[in-house]
Amino acid sequence: MGDTGTGDGAAAARPRVRGAARRRLVVRALLALCLVLAVVCGALTWQYRQAEARESAQQGALDAARGTALNLATIDHTTAQRDVQRVLDGATGQFRDDFAASAESFVAVVEDTEVSTVGRSADAGIESWAGDRGTVLVQVASTVTNRSEPQERSRMWRLRMSMEKVDGAYRTATLEYLP
Template identity: 25%
Template structure:
């Protein structure tokens, strides 16, 4: 990423990553949870958060529109509005830098959950390639906090923050 928008995004990502690591340290006990350890409600929230995080962290400069739509389909509220307002800039920046990013969620935990809201903390790795890295991708590590709300029968992401 280049220019002012690239620096802003990198700064925002770094700040969010700091917050997530702190939150993970406060919420997660030393062992990871498997799907069998979760209630049905926790599994539903975890599935929605995993899907949204993967969509959010995936980039393909050759075909950004479906990726942007995937994020928006799992988003709501201010997060959806902010992401929607940045869609053209996100797409053009991906094309300009020839960026690709393939993500995987390596760990997640449902930190808070009630009938209509949840907080999910997750760790993800992403292999990122762009004009600077050439064809050789670099692995980047992300920690995210996703706030989700229930709308009808779906869990949608209302906020995504990178945490350290």
């Protein structure tokens, strides 16, 4: 009889052992699942923040490009020197060098012909982007008058601008007029 009791006790213990092993397995699987979910959430959060930073940078470049385009399209013969300085303040690199080199003769022509041009609106979009620089396409509408043609004329300009981040702000590094 002593033999029968041992067999019954061992048989009763086996389901408890199997149940405990299953619980440990389920707990481990849940912990692994939680770890995987945490990693996925972390990766998605990182990607979201990267996309948000890129979008913010691009918006800054678009705003700066619109501003430069409007500054170029808003020049008056009575304030030409100040207007040119406003353009130079938003410029860097080759565009700044080229515009600064021709600024004196540009101001002279504007003053001599009594040109007045007023930028009315500027639309912009990203053509390409990498890091803190990119190419922006801008279309700016303006009205122009001068001494020989005092009747106001509307003009539309299309520009390709490369924008670079300098000292925390986006500036125009190159500018190309498009047909």
